[in-house]
Amino acid sequence: MxxxxxxxxxxxxxxxxxxxxxxxxxxxxxxxxxxxxxxxxxxxxxxxxxxxxxxxxxxxxxxxxxxxxxxxxxxxxxxxxxxxxxRNRKLVTAEEGVPEPPAWCRVRGRLPGALRLPVRAIREDGVLELAEGGTAAVVQAGTVAFGLRTQDEQAALVGVFAGWLNSLDTPVQILMQARPVDLSSLADLIEGTAGRLADPALEQAARQHAQFLTELGDTRDLLTRDVLIVVRHDGSEQASSWKRGPRRTARRDSSSAIVTRRAEEAVRSLLTLGVHASVLGADDVRDLLVRSLSPRRAEPVGIARPDEPITRGEGTR
Incomplete structure (x- = not known):
């Protein structure tokens, strides 16, 4: 049938x-x-x-x-x-909402709205605590040269991938993200190490390659592609359950353990396809969120963790 x-x-x-x-x-x-x-x-x-x-x-x-x-x-x-x-275009971080101005205050235009981010916090193990309740983990995966495989190999890859999809009991998001690439740091590294090469011909070739990378970055919009798999665990808790308390803390820890186990299972399933994958840690997840929220802006430098003191370096104002 x-x-x-x-x-x-x-x-x-x-x-x-x-x-x-x-x-x-x-x-x-x-x-x-x-x-x-x-x-x-x-x-x-x-x-x-x-x-x-x-x-x-x-x-x-x-x-x-x-x-x-x-x-x-x-x-x-x-x-x-x-x-x-x-929708309000001006948003500010206010968990309790933007209060109304007093009666004696005249406001021109609209008040800024409250910024509601989907992620509440990033745990030390890289698990995201979602604002609407539940947790999520991000897996970064590579790719496989599917077109270069034989017909039998392609059928085997499709079968293994279909088996992983059929084994899922929760929603999983597969995201293809393109982000710009900056080759200036690589060109500076090659330029700095070219002078220490023993052969003058190698030094000249290294400097020419660094110049080529610089010109390529100045004349082209270079992009790299990341394959991300977001695994979630919704559970029964809602956004109000993220308040403090020993029972709610235990629920968050349990949800984090469940979503971490599911992410590791996804990594093992992808390894059978010949796809290298890994679960992103806290720093990698933070960088991913920064790139997603502001893809065309420079990433902030020197973000302190919650338990680290903030110091001022020399020459800063």
């Missing part, structure tokens, strides 16, 4: 003329609105004027119901755009 499963298992059901319920509702509302405009005019407007009023309404309704943008319906795109325009 063969059962065909569509590629998009979340595709809404078609209820009429190959249209889903959302599209039928939008077209019905558009038709009712066009009929209402026609009835209230009651022949008092010329046909060209009536057509100029009704046709744009029908066109907008059909576009919202049938149009798509990057696989997403235009009605949902419009809803997301409206929510984005209403």
């Amino acid at each position: 063969v059962a065909r499963i569509p590629a998009d298992v979340e595709m809404p059901d078609k209820i009429f003329a190959n249209l889903n319920a959302r599209q039928v509702a939008i077209l019905a509302v558009t038709g009712v609105l066009a009929a209402w405009v026609y009835l209230i005019t009651d022949g008092r407007l010329p046909v060209p004027v009536l057509a100029a009023i009704v046709l744009p309404v029908i066109a907008c309704g059909c576009a919202l119901a049938l149009g798509k943008r990057d696989g997403l319906g235009l009605d949902r795109v419009a809803v997301h755009a409206f929510a984005y325009l209403r």
